Amino acid sequence: MMKLKEKYQKEVIPRMMEKFGYKNKMAVPAIKKAVVNTGFGREIVGKTSDEQKKIEQQVSHDLALICGQKAVPTYAKKSIASFKIKKGQVVGAKVTLRRGKMYDFLERLVHIALPRSRDFQGISQKSVDREGNLTLAIKEHIAFPEVSPEKTKNIFGLEVTIVTNAKTREEGLELFKMLGFPIKS
Numbered sequence: 001m002m003k004l005k006e007k008y009q010k011e012v013i014p015r016m017m018e019k020f021g022y023k024n025k026m027a028v029p030a031i032k033k034a035v036v037n038t039g040f041g042r043e044i045v046g047k048t049s050d051e052q053k054k055i056e057q058q059v060s061h062d063l064a065l066i067c068g069q070k071a072v073p074t075y076a077k078k079s080i081a082s083f084k085i086k087k088g089q090v091v092g093a094k095v096t097l098r099r100g101k102m103y104d105f106l107e108r109l110v111h112i113a114l115p116r117s118r119d120f121q122g123i124s125q126k127s128v129d130r131e132g133n134l135t136l137a138i139k140e141h142i143a144f145p146e147v148s149p150e151k152t153k154n155i156f157g158l159e160v161t162i163v164t165n166a167k168t169r170e171e172g173l174e175l176f177k178m179l180g181f182p183i184k185s
Helices: 004-020 049-067 099-116 169-179
Strands: 031-039 072-075 090-097 134-138 158-164
Touching (some): 031 049, 090 099
Antiparallel strands (some): 031 090
């Protein structure tokens, strides 16, 4: 089986040049970065600061295992009394992947995590925005083989945004299809 980057260089670039009539292979859309994001504000509401820290550390640790890179905490921009969130409180974590780590993560996502996730029918075409970026949600992070479900106390969802430099939605959609992403027709 061909690696994702190798497949992009050997198969996708020539096919995209042929289909869209690019004169130069540098004009062919490419994946620039993948952002993996999670929020755990719901789990920390009503907990003591020690319990909040433990949840934050566990989520950051699991995210680092999945992505192969340390997670950056995200903070609440403003206080919301009904959600019991204060401004500046840690409510999530994110990881931005580029180059090698990004391709490794995307391979595991496409070939292992998505098929393992419950009730997965394929990625909807509506998940690709008009700039050609793909955003998808994974309900349970334990779909990744790096995380052992027995040791995990809190199961959380992930949002994965794959950013391309495609000019249109059609170019982005075609790029993902040619790379082997399971997109529904």
